[in-house]
Amino acid sequence: MTDVTALTATQIAGLVATGGASAVEVTQAHLDRIAAVDGRINAFLHVDTEGALAAARDIDARRAAGEELGPLAGVPVAVKDVLTTKGVPTTVGSKILQGWRPPYDSTIVQRLRAAGTVMLGKTNMDEFAMGSSTEYSAYGPSRNPWDTDRIPGGSGGGSAAALAAYEAPLAIGSDTGGSIRQPGAVTGTVGAKPTYGGTSRYGLVAFSSSLDTPGPCARTVLDAALLHAAIGGHDPRDSTSIPAPVPDVVAAAQLGATGDLSGVRLGIVTEFGGEGAEPGVTAAFDEAVDTLTKLGAEIVEISCPHFRYALPAYYLIAPSECSSNLARFDGVRFGLRTGDDGNRSLEEVMSLTREAGFGPEVKRRIILGTYALSSGYYDAYYGQAQKVRTLITRDFTAAFERVDALISPTTPFVAFPLGARTSDPYQMYLADLFTIPSNLYGGPGISVPCGLSDGLPVGLQVMAPTLADDRMYRVAAALESAVGTFTPPAL
Known part of the structure; x- marks a missing residue:
């Protein structure tokens, strides 16, 4: 049989x-791949072998019975450990939720199951999604398959690493x-942030409620x-x-693929x-802009x-919302509970639990946010x-009166x-x-590989108006x- 781990999701589905x-x-092929390489990558925090194989058997049985299934039926998927999964550990990369098994599925996971995808497990992440390197996970950093x-x-390095290491399509x-x-x-993978509100946050463990947006990788x-x-x-x-x-993002991607x-x-x-x-990033981006021009796009400079000011604004808004959202982790209702020896007050138990359960970056942002709200x-x-x-x-609104989408290096x-x-x-x-700007605005954005710099991937970002997610897929494709x-x- 063909090495299915090397295939795209579309090819696997076919x-x-x-x-x-x-x-x-x-x-099974993907579970074997995880067993072979994840010791070097640490993309997964939990691999649900039994659950994945049971779901796959169910898909095979439904197909054998003649049931019409969706376009992704039978395709494995890895899920960032920020989304609740019934009976499967959900830690958000934090000690404070170590071992917690939610009693319900998030809407995203429910829809994945309804689509016939097979959930392989939960991927590593910066604790409570606070970080840009997956080094702030309580369970060790994930590593980049391009250079370990x-x-x-x-914060979603585990999901991206799983894709690049061919552990999941x-x-x-x-x-x-x-x-x-x-x-x-x-x-060197594709990551898309939908329009805020275009994907459900139900069952997503909240960091910053006005910004958090689940999306595909x-x-x-x-x-x-x-x-x-x-x-x-x-x-x-x-x-x-x-x-x-x-929006019909699939048709847009197919249209874009015509070039x-x-x-x-x-x-x-x-x-x-x-x-x-970095010069290498700029060079790869400039070359990609030339390519887009050759494909027929008109390129104009836009001032925003x-x-x-987006970065400083974000680091006041997001920590402020996090300081409110994370107050629920108190050692009383679920998760870690430290210092409850019968001789301490509730306040002391809460303090000791948070001291032991939260990592340094989470504490830094809680303190910053609490101060900003005081x-x-x-x-x-x-x-x-x-x-x-x-x-x-307003900058985005004015820009989209002149252009269909904005482009930039992703990082x-x-x-x-x-x-x-x-x-x-x-x-x-x-x-x-x-x-960050598109998060503050609420519009969609996608990163697509556009080249290499010193042998490492560079991404080009496409930002589109709210509810115009299809535009970014067309340009990216x-x-x-x-x-x-x-x-x-x-590897």
Whole structure:
């Protein structure tokens, strides 16, 4: 049988649908791949072998019975450990939830099951999705399959690393400030952040509720679009869910794959030009822009003057919301409980639990957010940051009156060595410099590989208007059709 781990999700789905391989065979092949290489990558926090094989057997039985199944039936998927999975550990990369097995599935996981995908397990991540390198996981860092001494991005580095290491053809991430797109860029994979509210947050362990957005990760743009279509759409259990159909992202990806961008206007953000991107990243981006021009796109420069304030605004808004959301982890209702010897007050138990359960980056952001929300400082910090958010939204609105989409490098640099930035939070935060604006705005963004710098992947980001997710897929697929996909050295 063909090495199915080397195939795209679309190819695997076709193979299973035509009887070239069973869902069980496909699943077992990926489980074997995980067993062979994940000791070096640490992409997975939990591998659900029994659950995956049971789901695969069910798909095979339904197909044998003549049931009509979805376009991703029988395709394995890895799920970032920020989404609740019934009976399967959900840790959010934190000691404070070590061993917690939720009693319910998140909406995203429910839709994955309904689509007939096979969940392989839960992937590693920066604790509570706070980080840009997956080094802040309580369970050790994930490693980049392109160079295992380097980071795979964050916070969803486990999902991206699993794709690049061919441990899974599809994965789910969540994007609060770039946590899907930035890992995609540095691992040579595709990562898409849908329009905020276009995918359900029900069952997503909250970091920053006005920013968190679950989304698809894949090795090709079409695979990402198929996964997006499967998980997207309105959910009445999420009060921020948009009651609108998912744009036809699959058709857009298929159109883009023809390589024709005639009539498409793309804007390059002027303010991103002087932000210190590495020369190799800039060179790969410039070459990709030339390619897009040859495909028929019109390129124009667009000024978004308030984008320069996105990073500081984000690091007031997101920590403020996190300080509120993480108050629920108190050692009383679920998760870790420390110091309860019968002689301590509830307040002491809560304090000891949080001291033992939260890592340093989470504590840093809780402290920052609590300060920004405190009496006498709220208007000066959180209130001002929200005003900047409004100005950034206006920049996007004005830009999209002139162009169909905006493009930029996804991240200013390629994957950096493990440990290189953990002692300097600001340098770590710069990894999300180009991705944060679209989170503050709420619009969709996608990272697609566009080249290499010193043998390491570079990503190009496409940002589109809210509810115009199809535009970014068309542009990304067109670029992919011209430059191809990128394969890391053999593990």
